[in-house]
Amino acid sequence: MLKNGALLVRLKTSSLKINALKEKGLTKEAEELRINQEKENTAIMRAFKTSFTFCPVYFFYSNYSAEITSGNYKGLLMDVNSKTDSTFNNSNYLIGEFDQSATTQLSAFFIKDKKYVPLRSPFPFLIKQNQGLTTARSNEAIVSLLSKRLSEFYLQ
Numbered sequence: 001m002l003k004n005g006a007l008l009v010r011l012k013t014s015s016l017k018i019n020a021l022k023e024k025g026l027t028k029e030a031e032e033l034r035i036n037q038e039k040e041n042t043a044i045m046r047a048f049k050t051s052f053t054f055c056p057v058y059f060f061y062s063n064y065s066a067e068i069t070s071g072n073y074k075g076l077l078m079d080v081n082s083k084t085d086s087t088f089n090n091s092n093y094l095i096g097e098f099d100q101s102a103t104t105q106l107s108a109f110f111i112k113d114k115k116y117v118p119l120r121s122p123f124p125f126l127i128k129q130n131q132g133l134t135t136a137r138s139n140e141a142i143v144s145l146l147s148k149r150l151s152e153f154y155l156q
Helices: 015-023 027-051 062-069 139-155
Strands: 006-011 057-061 093-100 107-112 126-128
Touching (some): 015 027, 027 139, 107 139
Parallel strands (some): 006 093
Antiparallel strands (some): 107 126
16 A cells, blocks of 8 residues: 555644743744754655655645545645645555654654554554664664665565
8 A cells, every 4th residue: 555655744843832832931942942843854854855765755744634634635745845745646645753652652753544543563664763772763764764664564
């Protein structure tokens, strides 16, 4: 399904935190958080542009999650160059995002179904951010490893 479809990567907006900071009068902190989140999202998009070859990839902001689930993609998806892409109309897709497991607090890139439920083994549904106790993988390393594992799984 994914090989003939697409991976839709959900990017965080931190809008709830930003709005809460603004409501407390902490506009400088809110702006710093917005800028840091924007930098993180740009780094994620760049990693997919340079290191992911398995299938087409599109991006959307987390505040559009409900619309994506309902199949309303028009004007909400971006390509790897951050350009809005209104051509996507494929129902074969999975959702990917950098997140933490609710149960284990494991930080990883997870692949989820259309209702944002993480997939299960044997499908390569996650790439951990930490390699060991002290070293963390870069976004590029995570995305490259994801592409490799998806290709290996597809060829089985």
